[in-house]
Amino acid sequence: MTVPQFLFFCAFSVVALAIIAFGVLVVRTAQVDDGGPFVSRALLARLAKPGSERAELQRWAFYLHRISGVALFAFLCLHVGDVSLFVFSRELYDEVHQVYGSTAMRIGEVGLLFGLLFHAFNGIRLVAVDVADLGLVASTRALYGVVAATVLCGGVGTVYIMAPVIG
DSSP: OOHHHHHHHHHHHHHHHHHHHHHHHHHHHHHHHHOOSSOOHHHHHHHHSOTTTOOHHHHHHHHHHHHHHHHHHHHHHHHHHHHTHHHHOHHHHHHHHGGGGSHHHHHHHHHHHHHHHHHHHHHHHHHHHHHHTOOHHHHHHHHHHHHHHHHHHHHHHHHHHHHHHHO
16 A cells, blocks of 8 residues: 555545544434433333324434435545545546555445435435425335335445455
């Protein structure tokens, strides 16, 4: 591994750790604000509501939407940085982009693909919920569609992304 490749990998690692830290922060905040997964008065009060008034999946979709949005923004910043290397030196650009062929980076690209798909599909769902004034039941069904579309499209994309290193 060359020095530019190592520096890029370090930057990628910092971005990945920042995304993980933000995800942990969102989940911990959720635990404090929303009662979290542990037994507490807030959790018991929320679970005592009838299913039609309880929006657990919507809440977690909101948290995942926030995390995926921050992850996409962080990757975009890193991507602008690595593409801008072309201005300085084509050889440096090519050298750094050889890292993208590694198994670790391809796994990162799969994670990026799933984050991008969920964020895009869920964003469309949120617009539809607002424009069509959908209720909780229809919104939840749309969320199931978002998850199904994300898994289906992400699975197909994973095959193409991982094909060069697996088979």
